[in-house]
Amino acid sequence: xxxxxxxxxxxxxxxxxxxxxxxxxxxxxxxxxxxxxxxxxxxxxxxxxxxxxxxxxxxxxxxxxxxxxxxxxxxxxxxxxxxxxxxxxxxxxxxxxxxxxxxxxxxxxxxxxxxxxxxxxxxxxxxxxxxxxxxxxxxxxxxxxxxxxxxxxxxxxxxxxxxxxxxxxxxxxxxxxxxxxxxxxxxxxxxxxxxxxxxxxxxxxxxxxxxxxxxxxxxxxxxxxxxxxxxxxxxxxxxxxxxxxxxxxxxxxxxxxxxxxxxxxxxxxxxxxxxxxxxxxxxxxxxxxxxxxxxxxxxxxxxxxxxxxxxxxxxxxxxxxxxxxxxxxxxxxxxxxxxxxxxxxxxxxxxxxxxxxxxxxxxxxxxxxxxxxxxxxxxxxxxxx
Amino acid sequence: xxxxxxxxxxxxxxxxxxxxxxxxxxxxxxxxxxxxxxxxxxxxxxxxxxxxxxxxxxxxxxxxxxxxxxxxxxxxxxxxxxxxxxxxxxxxxxxxxxxxxxxxxxxxxxxxxxxxxxxxxxxxxxxxxxxxxxxxxxxxxxxxxxxxxxxxxxxxxxxxxxxxxxxxxxxxxxxxxxxxxxxxxxxxxxxxxxxxxxxxxxxxxxxxxxxxxxxxxxxxxxxxxxxxxxxxxxxxxxxxxxxxxxxxxxxxxxxxxxxxxxxxxxxxxxxxxxxxxxxxxxxxxxxxxxxxxxxxxxxxxxxxxxxxxxxxxxxxxxxxxxxxxxxxxxxxxxxxxxxxxxxxxxxxxxxxxxxxxxxxxxxxxxxxxxxxxxxxxxxxxxxxx
Numbered sequence: 001x002x003x004x005x006x007x008x009x010x011x012x013x014x015x016x017x018x019x020x021x022x023x024x025x026x027x028x029x030x031x032x033x034x035x036x037x038x039x040x041x042x043x044x045x046x047x048x049x050x051x052x053x054x055x056x057x058x059x060x061x062x063x064x065x066x067x068x069x070x071x072x073x074x075x076x077x078x079x080x081x082x083x084x085x086x087x088x089x090x091x092x093x094x095x096x097x098x099x100x101x102x103x104x105x106x107x108x109x110x111x112x113x114x115x116x117x118x119x120x121x122x123x124x125x126x127x128x129x130x131x132x133x134x135x136x137x138x139x140x141x142x143x144x145x146x147x148x149x150x151x152x153x154x155x156x157x158x159x160x161x162x163x164x165x166x167x168x169x170x171x172x173x174x175x176x177x178x179x180x181x182x183x184x185x186x187x188x189x190x191x192x193x194x195x196x197x198x199x200x201x202x203x204x205x206x207x208x209x210x211x212x213x214x215x216x217x218x219x220x221x222x223x224x225x226x227x228x229x230x231x232x233x234x235x236x237x238x239x240x241x242x243x244x245x246x247x248x249x250x251x252x253x254x255x256x257x258x259x260x261x262x263x264x265x266x267x268x269x270x271x272x273x274x275x276x277x278x279x280x281x282x283x284x285x286x287x288x289x290x291x292x293x294x295x296x297x298x299x300x301x302x303x304x305x306x307x308x309x310x311x312x313x314x315x316x317x318x319x320x321x322x323x324x325x326x327x328x329x330x331x332x333x334x335x336x337x338x339x340x341x342x343x344x345x346x347x348x349x350x351x352x353x354x355x356x357x358x359x360x361x362x363x364x365x366x367x368x369x370x371x372x373x374x375x376x377x378x379x380x381x382x383x384x385x
Numbered sequence: 386x387x388x389x390x391x392x393x394x395x396x397x398x399x400x401x402x403x404x405x406x407x408x409x410x411x412x413x414x415x416x417x418x419x420x421x422x423x424x425x426x427x428x429x430x431x432x433x434x435x436x437x438x439x440x441x442x443x444x445x446x447x448x449x450x451x452x453x454x455x456x457x458x459x460x461x462x463x464x465x466x467x468x469x470x471x472x473x474x475x476x477x478x479x480x481x482x483x484x485x486x487x488x489x490x491x492x493x494x495x496x497x498x499x500x501x502x503x504x505x506x507x508x509x510x511x512x513x514x515x516x517x518x519x520x521x522x523x524x525x526x527x528x529x530x531x532x533x534x535x536x537x538x539x540x541x542x543x544x545x546x547x548x549x550x551x552x553x554x555x556x557x558x559x560x561x562x563x564x565x566x567x568x569x570x571x572x573x574x575x576x577x578x579x580x581x582x583x584x585x586x587x588x589x590x591x592x593x594x595x596x597x598x599x600x601x602x603x604x605x606x607x608x609x610x611x612x613x614x615x616x617x618x619x620x621x622x623x624x625x626x627x628x629x630x631x632x633x634x635x636x637x638x639x640x641x642x643x644x645x646x647x648x649x650x651x652x653x654x655x656x657x658x659x660x661x662x663x664x665x666x667x668x669x670x671x672x673x674x675x676x677x678x679x680x681x682x683x684x685x686x687x688x689x690x691x692x693x694x695x696x697x698x699x700x701x702x703x704x705x706x707x708x709x710x711x712x713x714x715x716x717x718x719x720x721x722x723x724x725x726x727x728x729x730x731x732x733x734x735x736x737x738x739x740x741x742x743x744x745x746x747x748x749x750x751x752x753x754x755x756x757x758x759x760x761x762x763x764x765x766x767x768x769x770x
Contacts, residue, residue, distance in 0.1 A: 158643060162547015166664040172674060239674055249646070249674075253666040256653055257646040258543065261634070268641055279551040281638040289557060289624055289634075295680040 005093065006274060007034035007118075009085065009109050010100035012043040014205045015123040015149060015270060019098050020047060022271045026280060033094040036085060036101070036109075039063065045070040052076065054093055057084045059105075085109045090116060098149070098274065099124045102207050103330050104372060107131065111365075117142045121273035123149035125220045126330075130323045131368045132227025146228065147273040151202075152221050153228055154269035155247035155260035160229070161277070167253040168229060173221055174241035174248050175300060176201045176264075178213040181242060184304055191343035193336065201244035201264045210333045214346055215300060219311020220329075223322045226315055233315045238308065239297045245287060246295060263287045306347045310354065319361040320371040321354065327375035328353030335383050353379045390478065391659060392419035392503075394470065394494050395485035397428040399590045400508040400534060400655060404483050405432060407656045411665060418479040421470060421486070421494075424448065430455040437461065439478055442469045444490075470494045475501060483534070483659065484509045487592055488715050489757060492516065496750075502527045506658035508534035510605045511715075515708045516753045517612025531613065532658040536587075537606050538613055539654035540632035540645035545614070546662070548637070553614060557634040558606055559626035560685060561586045561649075563598040566627060569689055576728040578721065586629040586649045595718045599731055600685060604696020605714075608707045611700055618700045623693065624682045630672060631680060648672045691732045695739065704746040705756040706739065712760035713738035720768050738764045 010016045023030040032051040037044040038059035048056050057079045058067045064080035089109035097113040098121045106124035152173045196213040211217035222236045249259040302309040314321040332349035335341045357375050395401045408415040417436040422429040423444035433441050442464045443452045449465035474494035482498040483506045491509035537558045581598040596602035607621045634644040687694040699706040717734035720726045742760050
């Protein structure tokens with residue numbers, strides 16, 4: 001394998017930082033071509049000095065001068081602002097984009113990379129949740145692979161290699177259940193941010209950790225999986241598997257089930273996506289089945305964790321409904337992280353937004369953008385009540 | 386896929402009968418070209434009348450006239466005797482051989498099919514246990530696939546499709562533990578045939594069911610896996626998994642583990658091997674992870690089940706040692722099935738034979754045949770003590 005030039009969109013987040021660890025550990029295989037950050041200029045500067053990328057983008061224009069000053073004397077090109085993300089994504093100097101910007105903001109640069117025919121290592125869920133039909137159609141037209149970085153989707157992707165046209169009967173996404181597994185609404189109503197940010201198995205960013213606690217994360221993953229693997233909504237199931245060892249499973253039409261497993265460590269799916277189709281030897285800790293151990297699976301409690309039920313409903317309805325769900329959830333989760341609303345209010349905001357914004361069965365990309373804006377505005381208006 | 390003509394060597398055994406069920410259920414995909422049986426002429430006749438193969442072979446020459454008479458008026462060609470197995474295997478009228486003859490007798494016809502460049506669906510363990518190095522080298526030269534039918538090896542094969550040159554770190558063969566899991570020698574010493582023939586999870590023939598009770602079956606599978614997947618002996622592990630849902634696992638050099646799972650039903654790996662690379666839709670019962678269920682894994686007790694330790698030792702030594710192990714075990718198991726020796730005596734016979742027959746590091750095929758004969762004679766001599 002020749003050296004792959006990786007454009008990391010969102011290099012200062014949890015996925016971005018771990019991707020740079022992978023690149024640092026495998027300099028013969030990878031280089032960092034583009035690094036981008038929204039606000040964390042300090043870390044971006046540090047990363048740029050270590051990895052010497054061709055370009056960096058700082059989203060927050062207020063911080064442009066800081067970055068420029070710190071990187072003076074290097075040959076690194078520096079850009080600032082939201083539009084620059086899209087422009088840099090449109091430059092033909094990289095071999096693969098790691099789309100690791102959290103939330104809806106990751107959509108536009110990813111679209112640009114696909115237009116350009118660049119393979120995508122996709123860590124941004126919202127890209128497919130919001131506009132999965134359009135994204136997957138574009139990727140198919142350009143014949144580029146979308147390699148998922150989420151551990152669940154990576155698991156399924158790994159189980160599907162070599163299966164050719166063999167049909168999937170169903171997939172089972174496993175869920176750790178989050179920190180509040182087994183709890184009921186009378187407990188959840190009082191949950192505070194700090195508690196919700198303690199995930200039992202996975203180290204992740206704040207937004208996704210809250211989504212894991214509400215199970216919205218699993219709902220977004222169901223929608224993402226539906227698009228990635230071209231499934232009908234009935235083919236996508238979720239089971240709670242508190243040990244987080246089985247990362248997900250595929251059942252084929254002959255009844256055979258394939259699963260991918262390992263310790264919960266995001267570096268593995270990140271490395272897999274960057275290296276695909278080549279696996280890369282490493283010394284990450286191994287799961288030891290010989291420790292007397294038990295793997296359990298149970299139905300999720302969607303009566304208590306209503307976000308998951310709402311996501312299933314949005315997946316079933318299709319059209320712009322997942323986009324509405326996602327936008328409202330993003331607004332609500334950030335409000336929760338700022339202590340403005342309670343844990344169960346997140347669900348209220350999502351449900352009311354889904355019930356209000358106009359449904360469109362086959363939206364254009366423009367209509368997705370409009371839906372997103374409307375849903376955010378409406379969700380935000382609910383916070384002021 | 387055009388219709389594949391299948392030569393079933395051992396059509397009246399457990400695997401052969403289930404393979405014919407698969408063929409009967411998929412007449413557009415498969416036909417039975419050759420059927421063979423050792424002694425069960427009645428079933429062979431019934432199968433021949435149903436599937437109208439081109440040829441049948443009855444191993445026991447005494448039964449030739451029965452078969453001939455029963456199939457008079459059909460165009461089916463009838464052969465008899467051990468040599469006929471090899472001759473028929475050398476005819477170029479089939480597309481794939483299902484090697485399902487139990488024990489050492491399956492080796493020669495399989496060799497013939499490989500020489501002829503026919504893909505092999507391999508249900509006969511002994512072929513690889515005895516002469517794995519030679520068989521796999523021949524198959525590689527002829528560029529034909531050896532597709533395992535054993536559920537464990539099929540699981541690993543399924544996990545390896547599409548992995549290209551990605552390196553295996555280790556494989557884990559799962560073992561149900563058999564009917565005597567958790568028992569100690571003071572219990573095993575009194576075990577009788579009827580009890581040993583009650584396997585908790587799998588319906589199989591008598592020889593393999595006893596081998597499952599002694600764990601020799603798992604030892605033979607380790608040796609088979611070593612050859613099939615080109616591994617060093619340290620890369621082959623066994624874990625007891627009493628639920629028999631995870632059929633086996635592969636860990637790659639990046640630490641990622643893939644497993645294949647399902648209900649214990651031999652029809653699935655049989656169908657997979659016959660149809661490979663195409664999976665075939667079916668209505669076999671599905672495993673339901675939603676039933677509150679637990680999957681457990683533990684180390685095998687090789688102090689009690691010493692056959693497994695002997696097999697590991699034979700695998701490690703290599704050369705003709707697995708051949709000696711296998712030959713002695715075959716003699717001892719049939720003696721046990723005839724109530725001539727006790728359950729723990731099987732291990733004694735194997736161990737003493739391994740300690741007696743001359744070790745050859747790189748045997749020729751002829752030397753394997755000689756070793757087999759010597760080991761059988763010596764093992765048989767122990768039964769008269």
